[in-house]
Amino acid sequence: MARCLILACGNTLRSDDGIGPWLAEWAEERFASEPDVRVIARQQWTPDLAEDIAGAESVVFLDCSIGSAAGSVSMVEVRPCSVAQGFATHHVGATELLGLARDLYDSLPRTSLLLTIGAGSTELSETFSGAVLDAIPEACALLERTVVEMLSGQA
Amino acid sequence: MSQTITIDPVTRLEGHGKITIQLNGQGEVEDAHFHVTQVRGFEKFSEGRPFYEMPSLMARICGICPVSHLIASAKACEAIMSVRIPHTAAQLRRMLNLAQMVQSHALSFFYLASPDLLLGMESDPAARHIFGVVAAKPELGRAGIGLRRFGQHIIELLGNKRIHPGWVVPGGVTEPLAPAKRDEILKMIPEAYANIGLALGAYKQIAESFAAEANVFANFPSLFLGLINEDESVEFTDGTLRLIDSHGEIVEDGITAMRFTEVIGEAVEPYSYTKFAYYKPLGYPQGSYRVGPLARLNIAKSMGTPLADVELLAFKQLSSGPVWSSFHYHHARLVDMLYGIEKIEQILTDPLILDKHVRATAGVNRLEGAGQAEAPRGTLNHHYKVDENGLITWANLVIATGQNNNAMNKGVLQAAKHYVKDGKFSEGVLNRVEAVIRTFDPCLSCSTHAFGQMPLVLSLLSQEGEVVDQVIR
Numbered sequence: 001m002a003r004c005l006i007l008a009c010g011n012t013l014r015s016d017d018g019i020g021p022w023l024a025e026w027a028e029e030r031f032a033s034e035p036d037v038r039v040i041a042r043q044q045w046t047p048d049l050a051e052d053i054a055g056a057e058s059v060v061f062l063d064c065s066i067g068s069a070a071g072s073v074s075m076v077e078v079r080p081c082s083v084a085q086g087f088a089t090h091h092v093g094a095t096e097l098l099g100l101a102r103d104l105y106d107s108l109p110r111t112s113l114l115l116t117i118g119a120g121s122t123e124l125s126e127t128f129s130g131a132v133l134d135a136i137p138e139a140c141a142l143l144e145r146t147v148v149e150m151l152s153g154q155a
Numbered sequence: 156m157s158q159t160i161t162i163d164p165v166t167r168l169e170g171h172g173k174i175t176i177q178l179n180g181q182g183e184v185e186d187a188h189f190h191v192t193q194v195r196g197f198e199k200f201s202e203g204r205p206f207y208e209m210p211s212l213m214a215r216i217c218g219i220c221p222v223s224h225l226i227a228s229a230k231a232c233e234a235i236m237s238v239r240i241p242h243t244a245a246q247l248r249r250m251l252n253l254a255q256m257v258q259s260h261a262l263s264f265f266y267l268a269s270p271d272l273l274l275g276m277e278s279d280p281a282a283r284h285i286f287g288v289v290a291a292k293p294e295l296g297r298a299g300i301g302l303r304r305f306g307q308h309i310i311e312l313l314g315n316k317r318i319h320p321g322w323v324v325p326g327g328v329t330e331p332l333a334p335a336k337r338d339e340i341l342k343m344i345p346e347a348y349a350n351i352g353l354a355l356g357a358y359k360q361i362a363e364s365f366a367a368e369a370n371v372f373a374n375f376p377s378l379f380l381g382l383i384n385e386d387e388s389v390e391f392t393d394g395t396l397r398l399i400d401s402h403g404e405i406v407e408d409g410i411t412a413m414r415f416t417e418v419i420g421e422a423v424e425p426y427s428y429t430k431f432a433y434y435k436p437l438g439y440p441q442g443s444y445r446v447g448p449l450a451r452l453n454i455a456k457s458m459g460t461p462l463a464d465v466e467l468l469a470f471k472q473l474s475s476g477p478v479w480s481s482f483h484y485h486h487a488r489l490v491d492m493l494y495g496i497e498k499i500e501q502i503l504t505d506p507l508i509l510d511k512h513v514r515a516t517a518g519v520n521r522l523e524g525a526g527q528a529e530a531p532r533g534t535l536n537h538h539y540k541v542d543e544n545g546l547i548t549w550a551n552l553v554i555a556t557g558q559n560n561n562a563m564n565k566g567v568l569q570a571a572k573h574y575v576k577d578g579k580f581s582e583g584v585l586n587r588v589e590a591v592i593r594t595f596d597p598c599l600s601c602s603t604h605a606f607g608q609m610p611l612v613l614s615l616l617s618q619e620g621e622v623v624d625q626v627i628r
Contacts, residue, residue, distance in 0.1 A: 051300065104293055104297050
């Protein structure tokens with residue numbers, strides 16, 4: 001199990017929705033020599049990921065946000081929700097995954113953060129919108145800083 | 156005045172469909188249908204493509220059972236190439252198919268069916284889902300998630316992707332099994348045994364409390380079709396098909412992929428985009444049959460693995476002949492999973508499993524080929540024709556859901572007639588009608604090609620066809 005888990009979500013065929021997997025690929029390369037970092041990118045998050053989360057000291061979720069201004073980079077703390085609340089079987093969010101990790105495996109990461117970039121477009125495309133392209137350096141820097149802090153125990 | 160009940164969409168299925176129940180003027184159920192509401196187009200748009208692209212193209216039909224499509228498609232291509240694949244490639248494919256079966260069955264049993272079985276058909280629909288199961292029975296939630304991970308991780312290790320792995324190709328597989336991957340899979344086996352043992356134990360404890368449902372959940376005589384080995388043990392990847400009748404007598408045996416269309420026909424109905432397969436000598440709909448876990452266990456004389464053989468004996472105690480009620484698909488699914496885990500362990504101890512010869516090569520040597528395999532939910536047949544350049548000129552796919560289609564429709568009618576009285580129905584009643592479909596674990600994405608969001612509607616129609624009541628989710 002990794003000390004720091006980076007868990008990305010998104011569809012690389014839907015323009016800015018693919019920013020999570022793109023950042024995951026960047027992180028995989030950036031932390032290639034760091035055995036305590038594990039990166040998982042999925043088109044959608046599913047309940048089986050709860051076990052990976054339960055085994056991690058810290059987790060960074062990566063996703064695009066359709067509720068934020070295009071290109072805006074945000075990092076927020078995520079708390080587990082109750083798994084008894086109804087939600088879809090085929091897709092779960094970060095809070096539900098944390099809830100599953102707690103309820104099924106009695107374990108939660110010390111730190112759980114969600115990094116999002118506001119989507120400018122989620123139309124069929126394999127390229128990002130201008131706003132998201134401009135935001136990539138800021139997102140990468142924030143992700144790098146966060147992971148380094150997590151590994152040093154500061155986050 | 157007659158009425159129609161519409162359930163749209165039917166929830167906790169792979170894909171999207173709806174149910175309509177037609178009532179007469181006295182409020183009695185007259186007819187019922189299960190509609191698959193999206194059109195499929197894979198056979199048509201594959202025309203003109205090189206045959207060797209077909210496995211990868213066909214796997215895109217489905218996200219839950221792409222491996223079965225890969226294998227049936229690759230086998231059809233190998234018939235066109237006239238090659239026999241190396242032993243190790245056949246074993247690796249078998250393992251991949253079994254891993255898919257385990258993960259797909261885990262999804263069906265734990266995620267889709269267990270909320271009804273463990274929380275109750277009448278339980279609060281807002282909490283009747285996998286997360287409700289997790290809250291009420293965390294040990295079973297862990298077992299379900301664990302078994303799904305087990306299958307998915309093997310697929311990822313072998314095919315380098317959890318969904319739509321491109322590792323299976325015409326002629327075999329693209330790369331041999333690395334020793335480290337074999338060891339990693341072997342390490343997961345003990346936990347998989349523990350999880351399936353837990354599930355079988357829990358199911359047996361509750362099964363009797365569903366005797367009333369088992370009595371009316373598609374409980375009728377029918378033919379059963381499935382792959383079988385020469386020693387009459389169950390088979391998922393090779394072997395030939397056997398068709399038995401409702402008393403267990405063999406109707407057809409040794410059906411190869413190329414012979415499939417000699418004995419099996421496909422009918423269409425105006426209310427569904429999924430076709431209705433039938434045994435040609437009996438005609439449609441008399442020749443309708445069932446496939447999948449229930450059919451496999453009804454047909455097989457053994458599973459071919461020790462623990463699953465014990466469970467097969469217990470399963471066969473349910474009836475003096477073939478088990479008719481589709482409710483018992485759930486039980487059969489668990490036996491399938493146990494078999495899959497045992498067989499994967501056996502395959503990994505094959506002394507040739509790390510052999511480097513895993514692919515045969517050839518060009519076009521025949522202008523027609525067919526391949527078949529068992530998908531988790533039943534038999535799958537791919538049949539192609541090509542021109543001299545190997546370009547596809549015609550393709551036909553007969554998928555499990557189409558082969559169970561008539562039984563699903565009859566089952567919905569049977570349950571609706573039993574539960575809907577005087578034109579009245581509760582949410583629990585409608586859930587039971589949906590649950591009939593869930594026993595079959597149909598894959599509607601395979602039978603059609605869904606696009607966009609799929610709703611589920613249950614409608615109550617009047618004799619004149621007017622919608623009297625409707626539940627929309």
